[in-house]
Amino acid sequence: xxxxxCVAQERTVKSEKHPFNLETVAEGLRNPWAMEKLLDGRFxxxxxxxxxxxxxDGKLQSAPVAxxxxxxxxxQGGLMxxxxxxxxxxxxxxxxxxxxxxxxxxxxxxxxxxxxxxxLADIETIFEPPAxxxxxxxxxFGNRIQFDGKGYMFFSIGERGEMQNxxxxxxxxxxVHRLHDDGRVPADNPFAKQAGARASIWxxxxxxxxxxxxxxxxxxxxxxxxxxRGGDELNVIRRGANYGWPVITYGIDYGGSKxxxxxAKAGMEQPVVQWTPSPAVCGMDFYSGDxxxxxxxxxxxxxxxxxxxxxxxxxxxxxxxxxxxLEKSGRIRDVRCFDDGFVYVIYDEPGKIVRLAxxx
Ligand SMILES: [Ca+2]
Numbered sequence: 001x002x003x004x005x006c007v008a009q010e011r012t013v014k015s016e017k018h019p020f021n022l023e024t025v026a027e028g029l030r031n032p033w034a035m036e037k038l039l040d041g042r043f044x045x046x047x048x049x050x051x052x053x054x055x056x057d058g059k060l061q062s063a064p065v066a067x068x069x070x071x072x073x074x075x076q077g078g079l080m081x082x083x084x085x086x087x088x089x090x091x092x093x094x095x096x097x098x099x100x101x102x103x104x105x106x107x108x109x110x111x112x113x114x115x116x117x118x119x120l121a122d123i124e125t126i127f128e129p130p131a132x133x134x135x136x137x138x139x140x141f142g143n144r145i146q147f148d149g150k151g152y153m154f155f156s157i158g159e160r161g162e163m164q165n166x167x168x169x170x171x172x173x174x175x176v177h178r179l180h181d182d183g184r185v186p187a188d189n190p191f192a193k194q195a196g197a198r199a200s201i202w203x204x205x206x207x208x209x210x211x212x213x214x215x216x217x218x219x220x221x222x223x224x225x226x227x228x229r230g231g232d233e234l235n236v237i238r239r240g241a242n243y244g245w246p247v248i249t250y251g252i253d254y255g256g257s258k259x260x261x262x263x264a265k266a267g268m269e270q271p272v273v274q275w276t277p278s279p280a281v282c283g284m285d286f287y288s289g290d291x292x293x294x295x296x297x298x299x300x301x302x303x304x305x306x307x308x309x310x311x312x313x314x315x316x317x318x319x320x321x322x323x324x325x326l327e328k329s330g331r332i333r334d335v336r337c338f339d340d341g342f343v344y345v346i347y348d349e350p351g352k353i354v355r356l357a358x359x360x
Pocket of ligand 1: 249269271
């Protein structure tokens with residue numbers, strides 16, 4: 001087995017800082033949602049309908065990984081993120097998030113497991129959603145998982161289409177959460193000692209966070225938040241902070257009606273940047289590789305509806321520039337910058353993975 005995937009070169013693309021080749025890593029996927037790179041060069045890819053697929057030697061393996069939990073595969077629900085534990089090399093833990101079917105509908109759940117042969121083994125529940133909070137809504141599940149390398153795991157849950165959930169601390173919806181990597185609630189979480197509040201909450205007022213990453217070098221947690229019609233947001237997520245949804249927003253309802261008269265309020269965080277019209281921002285990742293020197297420290301943000309990859313330049317926590325890349329190329333679900341220095345882009349449907357490789 002070779003470590004490098006076989007890739008087919010599609011075309012060369014010009015961009016502001018680097019020309020790059022667009023190389024196909026895998027095709028024939030159905031609604032791929034997230035991917036990870038294993039130490040031996042294989043890739044794991046989640047498909048929303050509930051399949052975990054393996055790409056080996058440049059080929060998408062036909063048999064999905066066995067023992068993946070049943071998922072609520074409706075509309076936006078299903079199998080979502082896949083993340084390796086920061087100490088994966090020694091402990092083998094792979095984390096998966098999914099819409100867990102429950103008597104009242106579904107809600108976002110997280111497990112971890114080890115990959116043995118082509119099956120999940122040693123499965124442990126890391127976040128069990130409160131069953132009474134399950135809903136039949138098929139939208140706004142979130143989700144993204146991010147480790148901080150200090151033993152903690154952050155993850156997001158969307159407000160499930162009921163916007164007022166985001167302001168209420170007695171439910172897990174419309175929030176960013178923090179747990180120990182084994183699922184225990186840290187005693188120093190901001191609302192851990194508040195009666196009636198869900199102890200896992202780290203921040204609230206978050207509509208539907210589908211991108212969540214720690215910035216290399218600063219340790220700061222950033223999030224992309226899928227807005228209504230207008231008002232997609234990039235936020236810096238701080239302990240215990242309220243991100244405003246739906247009390248403040250730069251967007252309006254999909255039907256055109258007003259959600260709020262105000263876009264700012266004391267005690268509520270402002271986004272670092274807001275996008276109107278909504279690109280429908282989804283996954284994001286920071287670039288810290290060596291293949292594209294001028295992109296170092298940049299943030300890549302994906303867009304579903306407006307079909308593009310946004311390269312964001314940052315300085316001191318502020319956005320100093322944006323470049324639209326791969327415009328009109330398809331709905332982009334996620335982006336990953338792995339240690340090999342390539343930029344991997346996941347297209348929703350037709351589902352495929354391409355990577356940006358240096359050209360010239
Ligand atoms: Ca907000």
